[in-house]
Amino acid sequence: MFSLDIRCIRYQSLINEQFGFLDKTKQKQDFIAYFEKKAKSKYDKWMSVYLHFKNFTGGQCTFGDVTVSLCEDFLDYLLIAHSLRYPEKKIPLSANSAAGYWSTFRCLLKMAYKEKLLLENVNDFLDGLK
Numbered sequence: 001m002f003s004l005d006i007r008c009i010r011y012q013s014l015i016n017e018q019f020g021f022l023d024k025t026k027q028k029q030d031f032i033a034y035f036e037k038k039a040k041s042k043y044d045k046w047m048s049v050y051l052h053f054k055n056f057t058g059g060q061c062t063f064g065d066v067t068v069s070l071c072e073d074f075l076d077y078l079l080i081a082h083s084l085r086y087p088e089k090k091i092p093l094s095a096n097s098a099a100g101y102w103s104t105f106r107c108l109l110k111m112a113y114k115e116k117l118l119l120e121n122v123n124d125f126l127d128g129l130k
Contacts, residue, residue, distance in 0.1 A: 027062060027063050027064035027119065028062055028063075028064060029062060029063055029117070030061075030062060031061045031062055031063050031065065031066055031112075032053075032054055032057065032059060032060065032061050034063075034112065034117065035050050035053060035054075035108060036050055036054075038050075038108060038111065045100065045101070045104055046104055046108075048084060048101065049101045049104045049105055049108075051084055052077070052078065052081055052084065052101060053074060053105065055081075055084075056073075056074050056077045063112065063117050063118055064119075066109070066112075066118060066122060067122070068122055068125045068126065071105075071109070071122055071126055072126070074105065075102055075126075075129065078093065078098040078101055078102055078129075079093075079098055080092070081093050081098070083097075098129060099128075099129040099130065102128070102129045103128070103129070106123050106126060106128075109121075109122050109123050109126075110123055
């Protein structure tokens with residue numbers, strides 16, 4: 001019976017993708033792992049944003065956890081965060097770095113939405129940082 005359950009879930013997932021429906025099982029997948037994979041394929045700045053987000057969430061976040069509220073809280077975190085380059089010196093991030101990190105994070109959200117991993121385009125509800 002167990003293998004039949006798995007087969008049904010996989011079949012439903014394939015049908016959802018074929019017709020453009022969102023697969024709710026994807027909401028339980030690890031957003032942190034997705035972020036890390038994307039960061040490793042990009043520039044150093046992406047890895048810095050990833051590390052800040054990982055620190056912010058305590059290393060645990062699923063796609064279902066990614067909400068407007070969580071993203072706004074991450075923005076607040078970036079505005080008071082310290083540089084990870086020299087943690088012992090407690091040097092605050094510059095406003096320019098915070099804005100760049102926020103922009104990078106929003107780009108990641110857009111990618112995840114286009115890959116149908118997020119239920120809604122969270123960026124529609126987030127403001128940029130000047």
